[in-house]
Amino acid sequence: VLKDSGDVSNTQGTTTISGYIDAYYAYNLNNPANKNIPYLYNYNRNNEFNINLAILSAKYSSDKVRGTISLQTGTYPQANYAAEPSLSQYIYEAYAGFKTSKKTWLDAGIFTSHIGFESAISNNNWTLSRSLSSENTPYYETGLRFTYAANDRWTYYFFLLNGWQNIREENTGKAIASEIQYKPTDNVIFNWSTYIGNESPDSIKRGRIFNDFYATLKLSKRWKLAALFDIGYQQNSRSEERRVGK
Numbered sequence: 537v538l539k540d541s542g543d544v545s546n547t548q549g550t551t552t553i554s555g556y557i558d559a560y561y562a563y564n565l566n567n568p569a570n571k572n573i574p575y576l577y578n579y580n581r582n583n584e585f586n587i588n589l590a591i592l593s594a595k596y597s598s599d600k601v602r603g604t605i606s607l608q609t610g611t612y613p614q615a616n617y618a619a620e621p622s623l624s625q626y627i628y629e630a631y632a633g634f635k636t637s638k639k640t641w642l643d644a645g646i647f648t649s650h651i652g653f654e655s656a657i658s659n660n661n662w663t664l665s666r667s668l669s670s671e672n673t674p675y676y677e678t679g680l681r682f683t684y685a686a687n688d689r690w691t692y693y694f695f696l697l698n699g700w701q702n703i704r705e706e707n708t709g710k711a712i713a714s715e716i717q718y719k720p721t722d723n724v725i726f727n728w729s730t731y732i733g734n735e736s737p738d739s740i741k742r743g744r745i746f747n748d749f750y751a752t753l754k755l756s757k758r759w760k761l762a763a764l765f766d767i768g769y770q771q772n773s774r775s776e777e778r779r780v781g782k
Contacts, residue, residue: 548598549596549597549598549599549601549602550596550597550598551594551595551596552593552594552595552596552597553593553594554591554592554593554595555590555591555592555593556589556590556591556593556657556659557587557589557590558587558588558589558590558610558657558658558659559585559586559587559588560579560585560586560587560588561584561585561586562579562580562581562582562583562584563582563583564582564583567582567583568582571583571584572615575668575671576615576671577612577615577616577671577675578612578656578658578666578671579611579665580611580612580615581611586610586611587609587610587611588610588611588612588658589608589609589610589612589613589656589657589658590608590609590610591606591607591608591628591657592606592607593605593606593607593628593629594606599635600634600635601632601633601634601635602632602633602634602641602643603631603632603633604629604630604631604645605629605630606627606628606629606630607626607627607628608626608627608628609626612656613625613626613628616656616675617703619704620702620703620704621703621704624703624704627646627703628646628648628656628676629645629646629647629648629676630645630646631643631644631645631646631647631681632644632645633681639684639685639686640682640683640684640685641681641682641683642680642681642682642683643680643681643683644679644680644681645678646676646677646678646703647676647677647678647681648675648676648677649673649674649675649676649677649701650677650681650693650695650713650715650729651673651674651729651731651746651748652669652670652673652729652748652750652764652766653727653750653752653762653764654666654667654670656675656676662760662762667764669764669766673746673748673766674700674701675701676701676703677695677697677698677700677701677702677713678697678698678702678703679695679696679697679698679710679711680695680696680697681693681694681695682694682695688719689718689719689720690716690717690718690719691716691717691719692714692715692716692717693714693715693716693717694712694713694714695711695712695713695714695715696710696711696712697710697711697712697713697733698710698711699711699733699734699735700731700733700735700744706735706736706737707734707736707737707738707741708738709733709734709738709741710733711731711732711733711734712731712732712733713729713730713731713732713733714729714730715727715728715729715730716728716729722754723753723754723755724751724752724753724754725751725752726750726751727748727749727750727751728747728748728749729747729748729749730745730746730747730748731744731745731746731768732744732745732746735770742770742771742772743770743771744768744769744770744771745768745769745770746766746767746768746769747766747767747768748764748765748766749764749765749766750762750763750764750765751763
């Protein structure tokens with residue numbers, strides 16, 4: 537992993553330019569014929585050297601305004617963004633925001649997911665391989681994000697989203713989501729994230745409810761402990777419910 541950054545400051549704010557490269561070699565003993573390792577979005581190409589994720593990012597931050605544009609390439613976006621328009625697959629993050637009050641921000645665009653504590657960026661993860669819960673929950677989301685930092689311990693987030701890991705909208709509805717983070721000390725974090733939305737075309741309408749709970753504990757400079765629990769529900773389509781009733 538290679539990482540570098542430089543800052544350019546002025547009276548209006550600070551701009552940070554950074555780059556990230558995550559290269560890998562993976563081998564699956566089943567030796568799949570199509571060279572794709574099942575169930576994975578990261579390190580998913582078998583018996584070849586490749587780039588999992590390469591990012592070039594520019595971030596701007598001031599007292600009143602902030603924004604990020606991060607472009608990506610690699611086998612991770614190829615696999616995880618396959619359903620998105622081709623140009624959208626190159627966007628890791630792209631959002632702009634402004635401070636609405638002393639303790640609140642409103643951002644609009646494409647963000648990293650608010651569900652779970654794992655990241656698409658391996659350098660930020662506690663382990664190289666990701667959990668199945670991470671691979672099967674959103675890595676990114678698109679919409680509005682409202683942040684309320686009540687104090688040093690409590691932070692609240694509210695979201696209006698296109699859907700479950702969508703850049704391109706798939707129906708006329710919108711999803712709502714939330715996140716509550718509590719930090720009783722510098723070494724402990726409790727987090728509860730929610731999601732409610734329709735994950736199918738309007739003709740089908742399948743409601744999805746999802747809850748993500750996790751806690752992290754910093755034991756020392758080198759050791760951390762984490763526990764995560766997810767639970768969700770998705771209803772059958774209306775047509776399926778009619779068939780079951782017959």
